[in-house]
Amino acid sequence: MANYESAGVNIKEGYKAVSLMKQYTKRTFVPGVLNNIGSFAGMFEIGKGYKNPILVSGTDGVGTKIDIAFKMKKYDTVGIDCVAMCVNDILCHGAKPLFFLDYVACGKLDAEVAADLVKGVSQGCLNAGCALIGGETAEMPGFYDVGKYDIAGFAVGIVDKDKMIDGSTIKDGDVLIGLESSGVHSNGYSLVRKLIKDFDEDFNGEKIGNTLLTPTRIYVKEVLALLDDFNIKGMAHITGGGVYENIPRMFKDKFTAVVDKNSFNMPKIYKHIMSLGVSENDMFNTFNMGIGFVLCVSQQESSKIIKKLYDSGIKAYEIGHVEAGGIGVCLK
Incomplete structure (x- = not known):
């Protein structure tokens, strides 16, 4: 009888991956986080202290650097890269990163590997002072080769409109x-x-x-x-x-x-x-x-x-x- 596992998707391995990831996501929670991992959406409350708040967002991945990670069997650092590529971008406008979401895709899920990838993401969030409030792990057999993973992320930050940096005051000689x-x-x-x-x-x-x-x-x-x-x-x-x-x-x-x-x-x-x-x-x-x-x-x-x-x-x-x-x- 056909079922999801016979099609190449291991639901139990997915549950295991989420369970392993929770230990890393929880340590990134900062004031403002309203949900635990496992909710249908990530929720973040913007606190007081902003007169005219502007949300600044950025998304990126790590490109083919992840191929080296898998050849070296070292999976816990490229998640830092994923966060860095997003938060450094929104920083360019003076924005403080608030929260981050990740996306991990693979052909055949290995919960330990996926958890190591997210471990890196959580470390990146700690380095940036933002929260990892959600994400998605997608197992797509037949689309990604077995052993192949990709990772991408999305960050949202905040800045007061009158403090936003846009290059408008740059002048000759700076x-x-x-x-x-x-x-x-x-x-x-x-x-x-x-x-x-x-x-x-x-x-x-x-x-x-x-x-x-x-x-x-x-x-x-x-x-x-x-x-x-x-x-x-x-x-x-x-x-x-x-x-x-x-x-x-x-x-x-x-x-x-x-x-x-x-x-x-x-x-x-x-x-x-x-x-x-x-x-x-x-x-x-x-x-x-x-x-x-x-x-x-x-x-x-x-x-x-x-x-x-x-x-x-x-x-x-x-x-x-x-x-x-x-x-x-x-x-x-």
Whole structure:
């Protein structure tokens, strides 16, 4: 007799996965969460303290980085990447992340693997100070190969309308501050996987696959702390499209970002990728090259902001400035 399990969907394994996930989701709950995992929807109450609240949302995945995770049999870090890609984006407008939902899809569900993926998501939420209030685990036999998973997420944040950052106050001569990345983050992995075939090969004393799985840095807490004391005019999360495409996204008017490529440290992994035949121009148009987040501020406040970031544990550099006219990035 045909049933759901004979079609390849193991309902009991799904129940087990949810049970294992609850231990990770519960630790992320912050004031405002109104539901437990298992409800039909996630609910979050916006508290007092906002005059004209604006909700800011973002959604993303981790791309083909997850393929390396499965080849290395290390499943508990790409969830951090998933959160980072969403919360760092909404942070660009000055928004504080409130809550996150995840989506995990696979061909054949392994509850332990799925729980490890969500463990990473919960850690990312803790790093960002937001709650994991729900999600979906989809088992789709015949669509995804056995052993293949994908993960994506969705974040919602909040900011007062008069405090929203939109680049409208940026002017000629303002300074660009680059916040150090933790590595490759979650972009460019289709190129990485084309160039690097053996993830067990040695790289600086460890497997290169482990280096490539270093989670995307989450900048939320450190940057939100700056907003209380400084006038941050614009922000950019350096994701797909690298330095060239993302810095100009903070501009509302026509400006050129003049970036000194020698003003910050390039991680060794990027030097290795370049040695495999990628041009410098393509590198800067694909990867963060060592700078995962960029702030635009006045010259007067630059040194104080850099010091506060250093004190909070993030290396930051004055990487360039803004010039009126033109569109894009001038790398020198």
